[in-house]
Amino acid sequence: MPAANGPKVPLGSLQQQLELLLVCSKCSVKENEITYHPREVEHECMYEILLARRRSRRSAAWRKVSRRPGFPNPARYAVCRYYVMGLGCSRHKNQCTFAWSAEEAVVWNFEREHQLERRWLKAAVLQAQLGDRPAAGPHPAASAAGEIASEFGGCFQEICKRCFFGCPQRITAGDCGSHRTWDPLLVHAVLDSRKKQQYTAIRPCPEFIETLAYCRFVSRGRPCRHGPQRCQYAHSDVEMAVWEAERERGLLRSHLLPSAGTGRANDKPAAPAPVHFYCCICLVTCNSQESFENHCSSIEHVQMLSADSSMQWVHRAPPLGLNKFSLCSR
Ligand SMILES: [Zn+2]
Ligand SMILES: [Zn+2]
Ligand SMILES: [Zn+2]
Ligand SMILES: [Zn+2]
Ligand SMILES: [Zn+2]
Incomplete structure (x- = not known):
C-alpha cells in the first residue's frame, strides 16, 4: 500500500517526460514482461504495478517499472544491451540489474537522484492519479499478500x-x-x-x-x-x-x-509426493534421476553452461577463503 505523508516528491520533473500510472493485475493486461495495457474494470484496485509511458511519442506503450535493484548503484541506469522484448535478457537472465526499457531507466534515475524509496514515489503517483477523490488509496481489504501476488x-x-x-x-x-x-x-x-x-x-x-x-x-x-x-x-x-x-x-x-x-x-x-529434479541453469525439471542425468549431458545444458558466462564461470574460479572444496553435481 503506498503510504501517505512521506517526503515531498518533485513529481513534476518526471511527469514532463513520462506519464505514470498505478494499476493492478485486474485492471491491466500483460502483453509481455515489460508491456501492459490498462483496462477499465470495476474492482478494488491494489495499485501495485507502476507503469510509465513516454509523453513525446504518440501511441507509445505502457512499460512496467520494476523495483530498482538494490545493487549496483551506477551513476546512470541504462537499458540492458542483451534484453530482447518477449525473450528477456540473454546474458544476465533473471539476475539482470539493467533497466529493460528506457522508461524504466528514467524512473530509476529519478529515484536515485532524489534518494526516493519506491513507496514514496508510488504514493505521489497515486495522489496525482486520484486527485482529490475522497477515500483515495487502496481499499483497506487489499492485503499485503494480495499486493505481493x-x-x-x-x-x-x-x-x-x-x-x-x-x-x-x-x-x-x-x-x-x-x-x-x-x-x-x-x-x-x-x-x-x-x-x-x-x-x-x-x-x-x-x-x-x-x-x-x-x-x-x-x-x-x-x-x-x-x-x-x-x-x-x-x-x-x-x-x-x-x-x-x-x-x-x-x-x-x-x-x-x-x-x-x-x-x-x-x-x-x-x-x-513426486520428486522433480531441477536444473536451475536451464530451468528444466525432470521426473527421474535418469532423465536428469541425460539432461546434464545434453548439448542444450552444456551450451547453457558455457553461455552463462556471467554466473557459471565465477563458480569455476577457485573460491578464496575456503578450506574445503567439494565436487559440483553438474
Ligand atoms: Zn486495479
Ligand atoms: Zn546471500
Ligand atoms: Zn541484462
Ligand atoms: Zn525431501
Ligand atoms: Zn541444465
Whole structure:
C-alpha cells in the first residue's frame, strides 16, 4: 500500500517526460514482461504495478517499472544491451540489474537522484492519479499478500527444504519420503519469459538484522558466499517484498499460499509426493534421476553452461577463503 505523508516528491520533473500510472493485475493486461495495457474494470484496485509511458511519442506503450535493484548503484541506469522484448535478457537472465526499457531507466534515475524509496514515489503517483477523490488509496481489504501476488504474479507453494537445497536440486511439493520430517520451504514459482518454470526460495525473514538489505554476492550475479541457507540478506525482489511485509505489516506466509484445503501444516499426505529434479541453469525439471542425468549431458545444458558466462564461470574460479572444496553435481 503506498503510504501517505512521506517526503515531498518533485513529481513534476518526471511527469514532463513520462506519464505514470498505478494499476493492478485486474485492471491491466500483460502483453509481455515489460508491456501492459490498462483496462477499465470495476474492482478494488491494489495499485501495485507502476507503469510509465513516454509523453513525446504518440501511441507509445505502457512499460512496467520494476523495483530498482538494490545493487549496483551506477551513476546512470541504462537499458540492458542483451534484453530482447518477449525473450528477456540473454546474458544476465533473471539476475539482470539493467533497466529493460528506457522508461524504466528514467524512473530509476529519478529515484536515485532524489534518494526516493519506491513507496514514496508510488504514493505521489497515486495522489496525482486520484486527485482529490475522497477515500483515495487502496481499499483497506487489499492485503499485503494480495499486493505481493499482484506485483510478482506466479504462485507460492511449499516444497521440501532439504530437497531444494540438496545436490542435485529437487522440487518436491510435499513429503518426499526420503527426508524424515516435513520441513517446508516457501517458494515463488513463476514462468519466465521463455515459458520455463523458475523457483525462487523465500527463506525465513532474518530476525537479528535491523535493516533488511540485498545480498551483495547475489546482486552482483554471483553465487552467495554466505551459503543460501545461512545468508541473512535478500536474494530476490520477491523475497525482499515478503520480508518487508512480514516485518512491517504482519504478513502471514499462509496467506500467500493457495487456500483451497491444501493446508498441510499438520496432516501429511499419505503417499510420497513426486520428486522433480531441477536444473536451475536451464530451468528444466525432470521426473527421474535418469532423465536428469541425460539432461546434464545434453548439448542444450552444456551450451547453457558455457553461455552463462556471467554466473557459471565465477563458480569455476577457485573460491578464496575456503578450506574445503567439494565436487559440483553438474
Ligand atoms: Zn486495479
Ligand atoms: Zn541484462
Ligand atoms: Zn525431501
Ligand atoms: Zn546471500
Ligand atoms: Zn541444465
